[in-house]
Amino acid sequence: MTTTLHIKNMVCPRCILVVENELKALGVDIKDVKLGYAQVVLPQGITLPIVDDKLKEFGFELIFEADSILAEEVKTAVLAYLKHIEQEGKEAKKLSDFISSKIGKNYNYISKIFSKQTGHTLEKYYILLRVEKVKELLDYAQLNVSEIALQLGYSSVHYLSNQFRRITGLSISDYKKRIRIDRGFLDDL
Template sequence: MTTTLHIKNMVCPRCIMVVENELKALGAEVQAVKLGYAEVTLPEAITLHIVDNKLKEFGFELLYDADSILAEEAKTAVLAYLKHLEQEGKNAKKLSDFVSSEIGKNYNYLSKVFSKQTAHTLEKYYILLRVEKVKELLDYDQLNVSEIALQLGYSSVHYLSNQFKRITGLSISDYKKRLRINRGFLDDL
């Protein structure tokens, strides 16, 4: 019987690859793996507890309750929004509209559930992800700050700089000088 596993902390294509490989190593028949979930058929000898323990070795974990699953879906939608923002720029939908349409639930409801399940509001989580993306783009050193601001939909370089300093405690130039040691992990947000 096919089971949908809801999985916490999947934030990138490498996460999908690791989860898929580990599920296959356990003997699961994998139908699909996407950010936040996997559809599998497990051998009778493999329990959800065994799967959970294996995934925890790599920083993932199974989610069981509806609110935790919804909060993880919201995280995935916010990650997708960042990509949408990069592609659409100033023509991008608002965060609330995008997340609501991705999940098919009212944004206010999602926001309440998300805040209850995590240490952040959806907006704060989005800001933290956006600043991590700014750090990533600064690390690549292929775009200047104006280009980064434009790519990530900031209204101005000044607004990007202020938000960056408020979140990191460093100005962008100080960040560059400190050899970019303050990069975080997306699954820690």
């Protein structure tokens, strides 16, 4: 029987690879693995607590409560929204419309549950994620600040700079001067 495992803290393609590898090591028959979940057939003797313990070794964990599952789905949808903005630019949908269509629920409901589960608003989470993406692009040093603003859908370099300073406490130029890169982990946001 196929079981859907809802998995917390999956934020990138490497997370998918780690989860796949660890499930295979347990002898689990994997049907599909995407950010936030895996569809599997558990072999005889492998229980959900065993799978959960194995995943916890790598910073993941199984989630069972509906509101927690929704919060993880929203995190995945916000990551997808960031990619949507990079691809669509000025033609990108609004965050609320994108999240509602991706999740299939009313945005106000989604936002309320997300805030309850994470302790901050969906918009704040999006801003934190967006600033982490700005840091990543600054670290690569392939784009200037104007290009980063355009790529991430900021209305202006000034707006990007103000938001960056408000979140990090540093100006973009001070951030770029730092010797040690101080970036957060996406699953900690």
